[in-house]
Amino acid sequence: MNTSSFPWLIVLTVLPLVGALAVACLPPAAEALAKRLTLAWTLLVLVVTAAIALGFDVNAKRFQYVTSYPWISQFGIRFGFGVDGIALVMIVLIAVLMPVVILASWHDGRTGTRSVKTFFALMLALESTMIGTFVSTDTFLFYVFFEVMLVPMYFLIGSFGGARRQYAAVKFFLYSLVGGLFMLASVIGLYVVSSNAGHPSFAFSDLAKLNIDPGVQKWLFLGFFIAFAIKAPLFPFHTWLPDAGAAAPIGAAVLLVGVMDKVGTFGFLRYCLPLFPDASAWFAPVVVVLAVIGIIYGALLAMGQTDMRRLVAYTSIAHFGFIALGIFAFTTQGGTGAVLYMVNHGLSTGALFLVVGFLIYRRGSSNIADFGGAAKVVPWIAGVFFISGLSSLALPGTNSFVSEFLVLLGSWANQPVATVIATAGMILAALYILLMYQRTMQGKLNPDLPEMNDLSRREAVVIAPMIVLILALGFFPKPVIDVIDPAVKATMQDAGKSDPVPTANSGGRK
């Protein structure tokens, strides 16, 4: 199947877009039909993704399902598609999250200023562009998806979001666009470098072979890095995320924090490290410092939040610090841990956002102070809330523990000081999650709480796969690690890094 020339990835990218057009063409009154069609469509995409994932051969060469067609031949731009292990786990994550999110958003479209079908069409368009960023192997094509991805998200936040949706939508768009334009400057720079080296090309495989002058590398790296650091977001480029995360409708927030932000960390691995190895090494200390600041700062600010959605957004900033630390530690364990973290964070934060969404739907408020003792009223919701929270704080037995442990293990060899500080972040994580749980679920029952029903059947279907995956990946992460590992090894090889050999006495020489 891998050797077949059928363009599976193009089909996968275009399929949700076709669905989006179909949903957009429905009459505005057909709300139920729009929802059902969207759900069916995302399940179809899940099936195609599953087929692709099953056909992926872990032991074969890094990029599979490779297809490439000329697009703008004057600039050597091609429709280049292909997946490696890293991209594969990300598209699987997208495909799994989508139906969950659609089902969770069943009543969301109605709160907006535009029709319900628009909401679902935008969600499908977003899925298409997100898949596109992960499966494109042409740097230019990646940039195109990277930018176009903003448009559906902008309208999702701006038209269907909460109280400060305008402010949040514009801030989100401008931050990302500015980052994207920095990247554009670097993409143009890459074009010049590659045309000076022979024929212009944007294909990742061609660019990775270039030997770019270290001085030039630094500038090109910076352009990509700023774009990805804003996207990820890394401290101090993060201020848009709490606003966007708090204002977005829950479904869009899950995708924003769960998947879209991973494009940034994915970009570090796919583009920054292999294309600019010298510059990556040169900038690594700075990035690691930013990552560690992000871990501590994100955690401290999360503790101070009074709004659950902002709290979850701030926890993500801390988690992205871990991911960046793992990537810029330049070890295979660190890199694999970071990629696994990307997946796990999508699941645990996704679950957390979904449960918070259930609570907001019932209470009409996301303020922590508006709850209190709610576990007595809605024990099932409290239960899934607790499990999602434990996953977010990386308790052993949940998925996040494996990835966080791998990241710390991998970065210890090259960045011991940063690793020690980052470990403190784990303690803070326990604090912010448990404090939130305590204040909302336990203690005296808040007399202002309205009548609340426990988990509905639809909500149970929404949250069940998330909980199952959280526990399953906590106990048996091997299949995912097996897929990720070869791609990370290849990335580190491209970056010219080999793993330091651990020695028994390295810690005890004194």
Place this chain on the structure above:
Amino acid sequence: MSEQLILAADKIAAPSISYWALLPMLILLGAATVGVLVEAFVPRSARHPVQVAVAGLGLLASLVAVVALAVGDHARTGTTFGIKTAPNVVVIDGPALLLQGTIALLGLISVLLIAERSLEPGGPFVANAAVVAGSPTDREHSASADSQTEVFPLTVFALAGMMLFVAANDLLLMFVALEVLSLPLYLLCGLARRRRLISQEAAVKYFLLGSFASAFFLYGVALIYGYANTVTLSGIRTAIDESPSNDLLLLLGLGMLVIGLLFKAGVAPFHQWTPDVYQGAPTPITALMASVTKVAAFGAIMRVLYVAFQSVRWDWRPIMIGIAIISMLLGSILAVTQTDIKRLLAYSSIANAGFILTGVVALTPAGVSSSLFYLIAYGFTTVAAFALVMLVRDADGEATHLSRWAGLGRRSPVFAGVFTFVMLAFAGIPLTSGFSSKFAVFSAAAGGGAVSLVIVGVIASMILAFPYLRVIVLMYLNEPAPNGPDIVIPGLYTSFALTVGVAITLVLGVYPGWALDLANRASEFVR
């Protein structure tokens, strides 16, 4: 002395002129002349349709002639174009043909906008321009469904001048073309049906400043004649090559010449007229000026710089880089503060002029072709944008103040959708022509070694994204204003113009290969 005169007289022979090569321009001048005759002989009630037909068919025929010329010449000579005719003062080469074709097509679309009468009775032009604005007679006329149909021959004359402008290989002829294109434009600016005083002020401002620019140009020509003893571009080039050192006369002359040209192109710091004139002029004329005039002016700038002054490029290049930077930054920063959509587009056009200059100073074939591509892409997007502005109307005519646009997305989703697309194209979002053209000029500039320009260009793009985004936010995310403006359903002419503009914006964004290829093949100036 007298012997010499006789000898010279003997040598004078009828110049050989390739009328075939001049056909596109001849057709336009003919159509314009017919238009003048129509004014004289056709009864008032029938003039409008007849004028539209004459101008439209003239432009169409001219476009066909350009295409035939390009195809025929291509078949004859193989790869390169290059007809020098009328003793070397007119050159029909690749850039000239491409630009002439663009001018004809954009001109045709602009004429359609000018001809639109379904948006308000009588169309966007005044019934009788000679009547004092605000007088009782004027009020009487403003209610009538008449309009000055002289706009059509005037427009066609201007377009003919632009076609000649991009093909002139002789500074004097270039000056004549400059005046042929400018004078009708000055007049057209003052013919708005609504807000006549602003319109007339715009016309006077444009005329006065334009005259200054023409004077600069002419003074430059005189100085260069003093240096080179000739006014043909190839002659100047030879003179520079043969002269051992740079001459003050040459540099002064070049500076004056370029100032005149940059004024027409609306490049900062010679841009002061742009916002006022764009705002005051009738919107179809603004569309004409923002798209076609820009194409013509940059065509002439490139020809002058690349053909005549190639050898002294190290003298003018740093200055042009500086001008490009000023234009990009000034245009984008001032665009942020605008509250009127036409002024916003005016400042954006100043910034875009800077982007085009970025390609021009690359001094490589890629620089020429990317600038040509940018001109085409930008021209069509701009026409579409102004066509859309024409549709937002209230009782006072067009509602151009941005506060009036609040909530249009909810009242008219199709209009808002199309306008959003155009704004995204201006902002340079991928899959629009705005992105592919920016990418083309920036990569050409980077390849030509002007990295500083690329960095400034990217920063300017970031700044410029903000005002465009603000319009989108206004339309979608704001509450509709009470008694806000309505979106008028466009008539056939406007719909057609709009469709072409938006379609080309999309096509050049998604599949720009063929146009880039065309621009590449047409990028060689004949010397």
